[in-house]
Amino acid sequence: MTATTTSRPPRRSGTRGGRTGPRPARRPGVLRRVADRNLPYQVLTFVVFAAGWELYARGQGGLLIPSFTETVEATVEMLGSAELWRAMYVSNQALVIGFAVTVVAGVPLGILLGRFRGLERLADVYLNILLVTPMAAIIPLLVMSVGFGLASRVILVTIFSIVMVVVNARAGVRQVDPSLIEMARSFGADERAVWTRVLLPGALPAIMTGVRLGLGRAVTGMVIVELLMVSDALGGLILEYRGLFQAPLLYGTIVIILAEALLLISMARWAERKLTRWAQTTTARSVR
Template identity: 30%
Template sequence: MSYEDIHHGRAYGIGVSHPEGHASRWLAQTAAVAAPILSRYGLVIGFLVFWQVSTNVGWINASVFPPLDQIIGALWKGISSGALIDDIAISLQRSGIAFLAAVALGIPLGLFMGQVRAIEQALDPLLQFFRQTSALALYPVFILLLGLGEASKVFVIFWATLFPILLSTIGGVKEVDAKLIEMARTYGAGSLAIFRRVVLPASVPAIFVGLRLSATTALLLLIAAEMIGANKGIGFQVMNAQYNFQIPLMFAAILLLALMGLAANAALVLLQRKLCRWALPQ
């Protein structure tokens, strides 16, 4: 290997004008496409392959950890026969209603509280106290008050999702650069214009942090709520399949939950990209 080789990249096999031509070029292009995918998802792929192989070979007890093809088969059967569709629908409804209610209350309330210092200071200790009280610990209280039906399930999810949204909205409003507000004031902007044109847009990134946290929390609480006193829903299916020793179905329900979480997060990231293009790295 000479200096020339190194200098022209030949030593590393990345020479572009090589006589071997097409084959190596094709390989280089494939590598260029595959490299970022592998570096990001390589471990996931490796984990899935390991799971499949080790259950097939018998390193792992297949009745506790069924091979992936059985899990995916159970998931497909559940969806195509419609058995799981009802569960998905009811779970989406519970978490969706709760999440939307938390958004509808949390964002306006947070925007208001963040601006009025006296209210924020008076309510902050109470909020911190509520936030630190696990929603799951309060679930029996909600059941006592609202019964074992839909209301208590939706309410416990609502309760848990409200605080991340509320607190990050308050934080976002409080963090707004006072110098920008002063600037707007010198151009004759009144309080409404300052709110609409400075405070609100400046708070959007912080609000999204809360929304993404809440979406994760919503699914977490959904499962817990559905494991207690429900006869439908994905959380119920996880529990029910385990009781009946339908282990592939149990894992299928767990997989479904993970996919729902990923989908919710992806939807929020997409919305955030659309709304906060200005804040994203190039």
């Protein structure tokens, strides 16, 4: 009597627990995830910059260039003073109102210019003038026509920032694929549906980029108008500390202005990611 043996099928590679299929990708470790982010590199760059600043100020700085530690101490001291917060309140009035006017007027204007070429021919020369004209040259005209009040500061902040918003909104409408518009019309879409379903969603990433860039320009306009036209608020503090040779307080004021600008731009970038998440997903899929 011969013994019969049953042969087992060969085990496939990549099986685990009797299941076939590709092995799940391993999740990267904590150190790898931290290294892939930008924060460690930003912290390293800041540390190198602070160390270089400290060494140069102690060796070659003198009266006009404070050290990094002196600037940090002056910044902390200013954050506890009522004078700084009063200046921040006065300066940010023009910033908030001027940038709100920029968004409300600039986004629709840019969309219309991108959609209607005839309207663009009429307004293109004025956009070019705003792009090439030095903004400091407009300040005397504002002083002569409007005065030194809040209105002139709001107008200058708006002029500084509205060009970026209009140009990017116009570019966003133009970069929408015309075949999508034709396809929407072939399915019976009217002009309103084309605007709400095709043009505005397609132009939204460029619009949000323009809003973010315009916000940075608005902060620049807020400071310049107070330095060159109205010696008040944050610009007045800069001029006062410069005249008294109080370099740590001068640098501390500039650091606070930069921190506010970075915070506002970070908030705008966060809103851009939230509103255009679908565009980022589509781009990632196309790259794959």
